[in-house]
Amino acid sequence: MKIKNENEEILSLIDRSRLPEHVAIIMDGNGRWAQSMGLPRIAGHQAGMKSVKRVIQTANDMGIKALTLYAFSTENWSRPPKEIEALMTLLCRYLRMEVENLNKQNVQIRFMGRIYQLPELVQRELDKATKATSKNSGLILNIALNYSGRADIVDGVSHLAADIHVGKIQVDEINEAVFQRYLSTADLPEVDLLIRTSGEMRISNFLLWEIAYTELWITPIYWPEFNREHFYQALIDYQKRKRRFGGTAAL
DSSP: OHHHHHHHHHHTTOOGGGOOSEEEEEOOOHHHHHHHTTOOHHHHHHHHHHHHHHHHHHHHHHTOSEEEEEEEEGGGGGSOHHHHHHHHHHHHHHHHHHHHHHHHTTOEEEEESOGGGSOHHHHHHHHHHHHHTTTOOSOEEEEEEEEOHHHHHHHHHHHHHHHHHTTSSOGGGOOHHHHHTTSTTTTSOOOOEEEEOTTOOSOOSOSTTTTTTOEEEEOSSOGGGOOHHHHHHHHHHHHHSOOOTTSOOOO
């Protein structure tokens, strides 16, 4: 009962008319959490999947439109092969187990990044999950896999150049809005809030174009410990910010 009362108290501080439309999360600290518990690193990733489920349900319950999770970066290939294999296995297992639950929650799952470079088995599971939830109209769950903000910009430039080459677009037509259409997040709302766990003060090559005026919320909590209350606190702090987008505050 105490937990329920605490949830109700913190929820009462959130203005549901001013929620961020798009929240992105750098889910950091799985390995360090495991080490602090005397466990192998993979145990941290397994525990982190529970936090993924919690944050998806919380975002959906709150009515947030899009949630982007940084699951595996292009730089993560430098990790030990056994850890990478375990991560891919864990991802496939999660998708097989959770698609039905995502459908019940009306959540649509998407993936961004250089998916074509992932193992074929993983690609098949991603495709199945995408198709199985494609008609859902609730929260858009966007998972970044083999993703790099720089690589996404380079890929966007490449696709834009190809369209220029065949005459689909003229050079003098290019502006920020046009270029945005060539990024992986083209049809998603602007990223309003970026959460990073584990206390690291860096962006780690994530959504470099998209977070130009995003509000940042960084917590020392490791990702496996991240819960509803932490998410609520991030939303409360976000609503205390004055977003000026380079302008000045109203007098």
